[in-house]
Amino acid sequence: MKHLISAGDLSRDDALLILDTAEELARVSERSIKKLPTLRGRTVVNLFFEDSTRTRISFEAAAKRLSADVINFSAKGSSVSKGESLKDTALTLEAMGADAVVIRHSASGAPHRLATWVRGSVVNAGDGTHEHPTQALLDAFSMRRRMGRLEGLKVAVVGDILHSRVARSNVLLLASLGAEVTLVAPPTLLPVAVENWPCLVSYDLDAVLPKSDVVMMLRVQLERQNAAFFPSAREYSRRYGLDRDRFAKLHDDAIVMHPGPMNRGMEISAEVADSPRSTIVEQVANGVTVRMAVLYLLLGGAIGGEVQ
Numbered sequence: 353m354k355h356l357i358s359a360g361d362l363s364r365d366d367a368l369l370i371l372d373t374a375e376e377l378a379r380v381s382e383r384s385i386k387k388l389p390t391l392r393g394r395t396v397v398n399l400f401f402e403d404s405t406r407t408r409i410s411f412e413a414a415a416k417r418l419s420a421d422v423i424n425f426s427a428k429g430s431s432v433s434k435g436e437s438l439k440d441t442a443l444t445l446e447a448m449g450a451d452a453v454v455i456r457h458s459a460s461g462a463p464h465r466l467a468t469w470v471r472g473s474v475v476n477a478g479d480g481t482h483e484h485p486t487q488a489l490l491d492a493f494s495m496r497r498r499m500g501r502l503e504g505l506k507v508a509v510v511g512d513i514l515h516s517r518v519a520r521s522n523v524l525l526l527a528s529l530g531a532e533v534t535l536v537a538p539p540t541l542l543p544v545a546v547e548n549w550p551c552l553v554s555y556d557l558d559a560v561l562p563k564s565d566v567v568m569m570l571r572v573q574l575e576r577q578n579a580a581f582f583p584s585a586r587e588y589s590r591r592y593g594l595d596r597d598r599f600a601k602l603h604d605d606a607i608v609m610h611p612g613p614m615n616r617g618m619e620i621s622a623e624v625a626d627s628p629r630s631t632i633v634e635q636v637a638n639g640v641t642v643r644m645a646v647l648y649l650l651l652g653g654a655i656g657g658e659v660q
């Protein structure tokens with residue numbers, strides 16, 4: 353496999369190879385000198401047309417830990433503001449010798465288009481409401497580390513599913529890894545044809561929580577909402593927020609996840625977000641090792657092909 357555009361493109365073996373490689377690379381991240389020479393002489397371009405903290409910084413850290421040269425491009429302050437197209441921007445960066453382009457864009461499908469224009473590998477770092485495959489991989493990695501398995505794990509993904517690329521990528525990946533996902537949201541925040549996704553769907557968070565091993569809370573993406581999807585933030589929080597009382601409904605070993613950034617006090621209370629059973633900070637650290645594994649395997653041609 354040359355590109356990573358969708359979690360659905362990964363076979364179970366591909367996904368496990370990435371998680372197992374990340375596990376090996378995590379040991380490097382624990383050393384005082386964290387750098388490996390693996391991608392010396394290769395160039396990774398981070399092409400970000402949408403804001404990001406975690407994904408952009410962790411891809412940069414991942415590429416640098418593998419000794420790649422990194423070019424960071426942000427649409428703000430570039431010739432995109434003068435009207436330059438995605439294609440011309442991509443070709444300009446390719447002329448600088450990109451072996452891999454990591455792209456975040458507000459348009460669903462932008463990474464797929466990019467892959468038809470550039471010679472290097474394309475990694476989807478989040479496209480519109482479509483997919484965020486490396487987030488799903490780091491989430492699966494974090495779950496496996498905490499819970500010791502993915503097969504048979506009951507995962508509730510809660511909140512603004514309609515606007516969430518994280519939810520779609522997690523459902524696709526976790527289904528192929530044998531976990532059982534339940535999406536929980538008000539009917540207005542579920543996508544059309546969600547019944548065709550490989551997961552269960554519920555409107556009732558209180559009924560799902562006691563049966564869950566993992567609860568992944570999603571940010572309410574107010575910036576993508578062009579209509580009133582719920583009466584008020586207070587009402588949303590009352591029905592779908594994870595506060596202390598709801599947290600108490602979970603079994604003692606269950607964990608709480610959130611991809612970040614969080615709306616503290618809306619979908620998750622500060623007390624729950626900062627509890628020892630929250631993996632939110634771990635997810636960020638794991639993002640670096642998982643993205644190292646993705647770059648290493650893609651540029652080595654080992655996903656969906658022979659391990660070199």
Ligand code: CP
Pocket residue numbers: 403404405406407408478487611612613
């Ligand atoms: N989880 C995530 O994608 O965060 P950023 O938007 O900060 O990259």
